[in-house]
Amino acid sequence: MTGTAARLWLDSLRRAxxxxxxPRVFLWSLVPMLLTSLLALLLxxxxxxxxxxxxxxxxxxxxxxxxxxxxxxxVGAGALRSVIAPLVVVALTVPLLAIASLLAVxxxxxxxxxxxxAQRRFPALARCEPPAPWPSITRVxxxxxxxxxxxxxxxxxxxxxxxxxxxxxLVWGWLAWxxxxxxxxxxxxxxxxxxxxxxxxxxxxxxxxxxxGLLAGAASTLWLLSAAALIxxxxxxxxxxxxxxxxxxxxxxxxAHYLMAVLAAAPVAAGADSRFGLAIC
Numbered sequence: 001m002t003g004t005a006a007r008l009w010l011d012s013l014r015r016a017x018x019x020x021x022x023p024r025v026f027l028w029s030l031v032p033m034l035l036t037s038l039l040a041l042l043l044x045x046x047x048x049x050x051x052x053x054x055x056x057x058x059x060x061x062x063x064x065x066x067x068x069x070x071x072x073x074x075v076g077a078g079a080l081r082s083v084i085a086p087l088v089v090v091a092l093t094v095p096l097l098a099i100a101s102l103l104a105v106x107x108x109x110x111x112x113x114x115x116x117x118a119q120r121r122f123p124a125l126a127r128c129e130p131p132a133p134w135p136s137i138t139r140v141x142x143x144x145x146x147x148x149x150x151x152x153x154x155x156x157x158x159x160x161x162x163x164x165x166x167x168x169x170l171v172w173g174w175l176a177w178x179x180x181x182x183x184x185x186x187x188x189x190x191x192x193x194x195x196x197x198x199x200x201x202x203x204x205x206x207x208x209x210x211x212x213g214l215l216a217g218a219a220s221t222l223w224l225l226s227a228a229a230l231i232x233x234x235x236x237x238x239x240x241x242x243x244x245x246x247x248x249x250x251x252x253x254x255x256a257h258y259l260m261a262v263l264a265a266a267p268v269a270a271g272a273d274s275r276f277g278l279a280i281c
Contacts, residue, residue: 009204012257019117019253020246028112032104033245037238040097044234048089056085086230090223091158094240095151095168098216099144101244102176106140109249110183114256118188121257122264127187135191136183143178147171165220173213176251177206184255188263201262208258212251219243 019025118125150171158164185194198205219240223229229236 005204015257016253028109029249031108036101036241040237040241048234051089052085055088102248105248106179110252113252114184117256117260147175169213169217173210177209181205184259208254216247
């Protein structure tokens with residue numbers, strides 16, 4: 001990351017923090033927050049007990065799982081048997097709910113906050129013709145499928161506690177870069193400019209996504225606080241979904257400030273083609 005990009009990156013971070021306090025940004029976040037919280041509640045209501053029974057049965061039938069349960073009994077920690085199944089269910093479902101939250105935020109907030117940033121900071125910034133929805137839909141579907149594939153392939157690594165807390169947030173951050181970064185440019189850059197900008201600025205943008213993914217992953221520590229957190233997981237997950245919405249909404253603001261500043265600087269910057277990879281459409 002060059003010095004100019006680093007200064008722009010930090011300035012965008014500062015401005016995104018300030019915009020989080022705007023009432024309209026809070027109101028925009030309510031739709032994805034309510035939708036994903038309702039989804040989490042319904043899944044918990046219908047599938048929590050069946051999922052616990054299925055996981056408990058699988059652990060008892062699996063040689064390694066049965067060995068772990070027997071070892072807990074042997075060392076006098078048999079009480080921990082009751083938290084293993086909830087922990088496994090939470091570990092498998094929460095990353096998927098986080099992806100659902102990210103996609104909901106990208107759908108309901110990204111273009112709105114980008115318009116807000118452009119109107120308040122760069123009113124002269126040109127807008128392109130309304131883009132066709134298919135490129136965005138295709139990118140979202142392919143990126144989400146790849147993220148789910150990586151999560152599935154990395155499941156064995158989750159047996160190592162630090163990696164279990166790191167891998168999902170890193171996947172969320174990558175997905176935020178792919179989806180939110182793309183959507184933030186939908187109304188102010190042509191398809192060619194959009195792809196080129198995301199390529200030229202991939203490292204600053206990826207850093208935004210990864211940091212926000214790790215920030216969202218901080219909620220995972222809730223499940224490590226006590227066994228009660230796992231017992232009441234179907235209800236506590238609503239709070240977690242709220243946290244995800246806040247973090248990914250903040251990511252929208254950060255991406256918007258960074259990308260709109262790049263677009264606004266492109267026409268007047270010397271060597272704009274090589275530095276920014278675009279011109280205003």
